[in-house]
Amino acid sequence: MNKNYMLEKLIDVVVKGDKYTAPDIANEALGEGIDPYEAIVNGLSKGMSILGNKYDNGEAYVPDLLLGTDAMYAGMDVLNPYLKVEDTNQSDTVVLGVIEGDIHDIGKSLVKTMVSISDFNVIDLGADVSPEDFVETAKEYGAKAISISSLMTTTMSGMETVIDILHEKDLRDSVKVIVGGAPVTEKFANKIGADSTQPDASKAASWLASNIK
Numbered sequence: 001m002n003k004n005y006m007l008e009k010l011i012d013v014v015v016k017g018d019k020y021t022a023p024d025i026a027n028e029a030l031g032e033g034i035d036p037y038e039a040i041v042n043g044l045s046k047g048m049s050i051l052g053n054k055y056d057n058g059e060a061y062v063p064d065l066l067l068g069t070d071a072m073y074a075g076m077d078v079l080n081p082y083l084k085v086e087d088t089n090q091s092d093t094v095v096l097g098v099i100e101g102d103i104h105d106i107g108k109s110l111v112k113t114m115v116s117i118s119d120f121n122v123i124d125l126g127a128d129v130s131p132e133d134f135v136e137t138a139k140e141y142g143a144k145a146i147s148i149s150s151l152m153t154t155t156m157s158g159m160e161t162v163i164d165i166l167h168e169k170d171l172r173d174s175v176k177v178i179v180g181g182a183p184v185t186e187k188f189a190n191k192i193g194a195d196s197t198q199p200d201a202s203k204a205a206s207w208l209a210s211n212i213k
């Protein structure tokens, strides 16, 4: 079967928000030899971006987004176990989550997937995470990095609070902070004193793998 045809099916199942068919399509993609990473990034995730654009253009509504999210996660549940873990002997811990006030967790989940396959030990705090929780968890587990996502301009400032608390607790030198998500720019990341921002989940994982020793 044509690879593009299979990727289109993965895109389509998310755009249609069909969580019941998504696992079948994901299994079909695996059966057709599609790389699970590609199935997630160029299939399911692309479907979510298309749905997001439709929402922005008034062609889709919040219930459509919720259905699309369920379909995306149903497909990822099938694909995730087949992702190749790079044998980097990384045993360092990364704490990740979405900043307080924000429940958009799809990008964060992609970051989690990519960081996990880079062989890090990942602690996923989920969405709507307080700055204090990020720092306390990093301290408790001796994490080398905190990875924070934000999808809303209204919640971004919480990322700076995480960095402020790290300074207050004298932990800033031992914990790298990477921030990301659609509204996060390089200028913003520099302004709040983050170590990096990256445009997508895969680049975030690569940055962590190259910058955590």
Ligand code: B1M
Pocket (backbone or CB within 6 Å): 045, 048, 049, 051, 052, 053, 055, 056, 062, 065, 066, 069, 101, 102, 103, 104, 105, 106, 107, 108, 110, 111, 147, 148, 149, 150, 151, 152, 153, 154, 178, 179, 180, 181, 182, 183, 197, 198, 199, 200, 201, 202, 204
């Ligand atoms: Co809403 N939402 N939403 N939403 N939603 C946005 C973000 C919005 C831009 C839509 C819009 O108005 N145009 C807007 C925010 C505006 C702003 O900035 N102020 C918005 C709003 C306003 C809201 C509500 C307030 C709507 C309402 O209730 N009236 C509400 C907020 C609730 C809350 O958080 N408190 C809300 C709710 C929802 C749903 C629940 C329906 C659903 C989320 C479901 C879920 O995540 N479980 C949803 C969705 C799906 C979206 C859009 C359409 C799509 C987001 C998405 O999942 N994209 C979004 C508009 C859009 O993006 N076009 C929108 C796909 C995902 C793969 O991309 O998360 O960007 P993304 O991740 C990317 C990169 O950003 C990057 O990597 C990923 C790609 O690999 N990345 C990182 C992410 N984290 C990273 C971390 C890194 C590095 C890269 O390093 C640490």
